Amino acid sequence: MAEQNELMELAKRRGFFFGSNGAYGGTAGFYTFGPEGASLKHNVESAWRDQFTVRLGNDEIEAPTIMPEAVFEASGHLDGFDDMLVECAECGESHRADHLIEDAVEGIEDAEALGVDRVEELIREHDLACPTCGADLAGEPVEDFNLMFETSIGPGSGQPGYMRPETAQGIFVEFPRLKEYARGQLPFGVTQIGPAYRNEISPRRGIIRVREFTQAELEQFIDPEEDEPPLGEVDDVEVTLYPATEQNADDGDYVDTTIGEAVEEGIIGSPWVAYYLGIAQEWYERVGVDMDRFRFRQHLSGERAHYAADCWDAESEISGNWIEIAGFAYRGDYDLTKHGEYSEDRFTVFKRYDEPITVEKAVVDPDMSALGPEFGGAAADVAEALQELADEDPEAFEGDEVTVDVDGKSYTVDTEVANFSVEEQTESGEHITPHVVEPSFGVGRTVYTLLEHGYSEDEVDGETRSYLSLAPEMAPTNVAVFPLVSNDSELVEVATEVSGSLREAGISVTYDDSGSIGRRYRRQDEVGTPFCVTVDHEGLEGDGKQTVTLRERDSATQIRLPVDDVAGELEAMLAGDRSFDELGDRYDDVATDVTTT
């Protein structure tokens, strides 16, 4: 725990993140990423985009963060995101009012649907008591608490709108157009990186539970009957799984296996989910999560969201607790079906059959000049009912008359007027609703994981040193360049040139000539800069090539190499194509008296 406090202190002091709006007293649940943190977060997002958008061949969009109420009626967030709370006047405990009623009253299973007033009544009628202290709850107000931020769109009372509670809906609602863009071909995937908002009752644990956070989500649209993931790509990826069965068992344990075996043995039900667990495993490794403090945990049955058939979380260990940093859900056709029902558009794709098929179809072509005068305003509904009847029960048209019900009234029509016939139609395909596989990542939590997993302390020459062991690709600054001492104009001049040329090469560089060389190394260690280049006198001496020293952060060891090689070697190491150790084989170590323990 002491280490966590030090990390939080470092995060504030060195500008990784801090509570927002401090000048105005602060706002709970909102954090600002400082210069170092914003850079680190940006690098995480870039790495995510590289993997989940570019390498997987998906398309990225950017949707608005405010959406109208209708979207959330369809998605289920308006109802499902609500909590009814009742507070005990005696002991102050808050309870889920709907749960109390469901427990106490026979025959009520979904109290939430009853509304606040009715729930208050029920509490009074049934004399419900506080489960904690036993005091009477009758008469206590029931408060509706929705986790979505509400706003209004347009002037005046306008149209109600909400800050999106997940980026996913921005993708789902645009499906009809995205489908066009994908030329109607499944499978295709759409990604989005951006903020989402939840008005948490009680934001906690620093940056872990906040009210505004960044999600990186992929919605993979598939044909459930035909599309299969390229599991071969991740067959051998080793993962630590924590299936529901193990969580429920008394002596439950992790299952260390490979993606291929986990699918074969049915531990992971959905091959698509398994595929993305494999992809995610490799991605987390790449960005620098400590894989000994990482696992995939299956949701317990009671924990799953309304839409999820099977769901796994990626979790990282933070100060002894496991936190969710990504979720992998097989959402089925839930979202697209709902938006199809609630909206004007069609949320399906047309799936062509291998061969067109011929079907016999019962059709009616009612004589409206007869139905109109006879049934007046109901005529159109009657015609529609006739077609429905023809679909369901063609034999009903065999007699002289046929009867249909519309709004509880019976209408009898001459078969002749209905103009019934059976036609042969050619169908070249059908409209299907794609299923959705959703890997959804929390960016801020990933950033925090990298900070905590990377935070290290060791001893150099008897002094405690703290450093952030970030992956070179993720580090806010790639390399720092120093003149060994600042009162030598030649060293300063050369170091300035070196930092300029590295910047030209597209490397993120910090130049620093303030304070002793040791202090400058420590400064960079604290913000995770993986490499430091120092220009010293030795490198300028002689008639050979000019050389500089290159120091690696974690080991604090140095090598000496020609200044002309620096940019190339750094680029190779940043790309992950070369390690510092390999450099050590080709260049001379620098003899220093630094000892790291």
Place this chain on the structure above:
RNA sequence: GUGCCGGUGGUCUAGUGGUAGGACCUGAGCCUUCCAAGCUCAUGGCCCGGGUUCAAAUCCCGGCCGGCACACCA
């Protein structure tokens, strides 16, 4: 949202009913040929509002923020 505890320079912290010290950091200068060295100088603070009092950073009340526990986490 409830309960308990807390809030003093950028960070960590001492302190008293009479408006505050330290350490580190930071900046300027000196020194310095590889790991937070030293010297000089400098910047910078009592969370906000109300009350009690001659006087409040200190006591009281409320708010805001934070930590922990409970509740919550679709």
